[in-house]
Amino acid sequence: MSTVSAPVSVSPTTAATYRLTFPRVLRSEWIKLATLRSTWWAIGLVMLLSVGMAALIAQAAGSSTLGGIFPVVGPFQFTMLLAGILGVIAVTGEYSTGMIRSTLTADPIRGSVLAAKAIVVAVLLFLSSIVSFGAAAAVVTPILGAKGIGIDWSTPEAGVLPILAASFAMAVFALIGVAFGFVLRSGAGAIAATVGVLFVLPIVLSIFPVSDPAWQWIAEVSMRLPMSAAQELILPSDGAGPEALIILGAWVVAGMLAAWAALRVRDA
Template structure:
């Protein structure tokens, strides 16, 4: 009799107080944007991106602007991608370390919705930040560059810049996936840095091992950093393969993170 009476109360608790997805998005935005670590990460991203672009523009200005203006803006991505991935990881693992994830899952028991809402908010935050950074970098480097960006040719200007914005969001989402999968801040950061930075260096070292190992070097083009480089190359024609590669590196960690979120207790 007691068990039968308790069952409806449990059902009411899990359904009656469930947040709508719009409220869940708002809640995730408040949590993420009120973290000091978020603003530190975005600030470091902006400083690195604009600073490196200025240094490149200064270095090439004496040579008549030998680097394409779009590449001057996109070149810092090989460094800022690490900050983006780490941001995605700590946004998730920070909730596990403080225990806030339990409150989140109590308010919204649908764990897939929690992951999706957090992924959307983090990705949009990084995309908006990257667009602002690109605008500042373009304005700051324009007086130093030998040539200006030719906006009349979208394939050499708007397209690679837009894909650069998407790439930064993808790096962040990879960190989110690893965060949900590993739950440990140190572990998620280590894996993110390993995939984005260490693994490409390791595979490139096989180029000195002779032709028998060139397949390992060739495999490096299926890493996210290589895919992002191909996507953001001005005038690039074949974008399908790098786009699918990047999509795989985003979907894979997020899917594994979703499975871990569903199968393990918070």
């Protein structure tokens, strides 16, 4: 004879224990990002390129123009592509496997998913970049010292601030990749768009004769691209640092708004 089991009641305390909160969403996004092998491959390549390129630049330094902090932060022009691609993969990997459906089912507030993923990716790139540039500084200091070219650590503007600015720029590049990932959803398309904005477009615009007044607007557009703004933020000239910070912030805000709109109006 079959028996009927009494229904199991869930106490309010138990339900509250498993209530969805933003810190839990952040933890979930961190687990997803940290368990991807591509994440650590990208971080490892960023560190390897940062230290290797810094050593090469320091070896080539023959005057103060290549001395100072430049050999340490200069490699960001190469590693920025890896940062952007990592941001793309963090998003499109979920779309390619269908995991994005589970994510949005667990947390139907799509803005929360976007914010959590953006924060996790940005913090990871910022902290790992500080480690990369710090390792590069440790490597190039004796190389530059042998040439009589030192890094001035006595003032923040000459040493610490450029490293922090370069790390911030790497986080911005990753967020641009995140934005393209949500907007395009295709890994190949989002990577192509990210590389185009970060690397190809500055090269294309540099072809135009900006000395000609008719093409002066090209120079204005070029200075507002992420790479140009990052260069001005890291090693500012004529007080252009605050404007460069605003430009990079505008790229992040515009990208996040576009990503949020794409998440809101389209099904997973």
